[in-house]
Amino acid sequence: MRELGSSQPTAVELEILRILWEMEPCPVRDIHARLSEAKGTNxxxxVKMLSVMLNKGLVTRNEQATPHLYRAAITRHKAAKKFLGELVEKVYDGSVMSLVLQALxxxxxxxxxxxxxxKLLDEMEGKQ
Amino acid sequence: MRELGSSQPTAVELEILRILWEMEPCPVRDIHARLSEAKGTNxxxxVKMLSVMLNKGLVTRNEQATPHLYRAAITRHKAAKKFLGELVEKVYDGSVMSLVLQALxxxxxxxxxxxxxxKLLDEMEGKQ
DNA sequence: CGAGTATAGCGAAAGGCTTCGCTACTGCAA
DNA sequence: TTGCAGTAGCGAAGCCTTTCGCTATACTCG
Structure with a gap:
C-alpha cells in the first residue's frame, strides 16, 4: 500500500470520495447505486475502484461487517485543502490572493x- | 482537431501552458529549455507534447516563422477560471464562498x- | 556545393486509470 | 443439500498520457 496522500485522487476516485463524504460508512452497493446513476458503469x-483506492490509502473499510463498510480515509476538508493548494501553486503561481479575487x-x-x-478579513488583520 | 476547451489540460500540458503564458510567442527550443530543466525530458x-496540444487546440503556432513560434490558445485567466470552476463544483459542491473562506x-x-x-467586496455590494 | 547542426514529425513503447468478464465465496431459503 | 442471490477479487483489455528513437527536412557556414 502506498503512503497515504502520496497522490491526488483521480476523477473517478474523487467521485467516490464525494459519495463517501456524504453517506459513509456504507457498503459497495450503495456507492455503486450513486455511481452508476451518474456514469452507468458496472x-x-x-468494487475494483474501491480496491484500488484501498490500496492507495484513500479509503478504509470494516471487514468485520457483511457487507464490508467503506469510509473515506481523508476528510473533505483535507482533500479540499490539497486541491486548493495545488491549484494555487500550478495556476496562480502561489498567489492565494489572485485565486480569491478571481473566485469572488x-x-x-x-x-x-x-x-x-x-469578518474573516478583520480577524486576520487582528492577528498580524 | 478537437473543439477548443473540450478537455482540461493534463499535468504536462499545464506546465507547458504556464511557460507559454510567461514567454510567448516562443520556439520549441525555449519551451524545452524550461521544461527539461524541471523534468529532464528529451x-x-x-515537440510531441506541443503537437498533441496543437491537435487539441490548446496552443497555436506560426508556421511562417522558422523555427515555428508557439502561443497558448487560452489565456491564463480563462484557464484559471475553468480550473476554479471545476474545483468549486467537484470539491466544494458549487459553493464559491466555501472555497474563498478556506483559501483565506x-x-x-x-x-x-x-x-x-x-475593496472588491465593497464594489460587489454596491452592484447588488 | 556539402557536412554538420537545428528543427519537425511519426510510430510505438511504457505506464496509469478505468472498465469489465469470469470466478469464488457466503448465507439463506426451499 | 442444493440452488440462488449478494458479495468480493483478479487479471486483462482499452484508452489516454507521456516518453523517446528514428527519420526526414531545412538551414548555416566553410
Missing part, C-alpha cells in the same frame, strides 16, 4: 456571504 | 492584499 468496476469576481455571492468574508 | 518529448484561512496573505479584497 458493479465490478465500483465570478459573482454568485450573497450579501451575507460578503459579510462573512469581511 | 527534446522529442517537448490558509494564511499567507498580506495587509495590502486584505485591503484589496475589501
Amino acid at each position: 458493479y465490478s468496476t465500483t 469576481s465570478s459573482g454568485k455571492v450573497s450579501k451575507d456571504e460578503i459579510d462573512e468574508v469581511r | 527534446y522529442s518529448t517537448t 484561512s490558509s494564511g499567507k496573505v498580506s495587509k495590502d492584499e486584505i485591503d484589496e479584497v475589501r
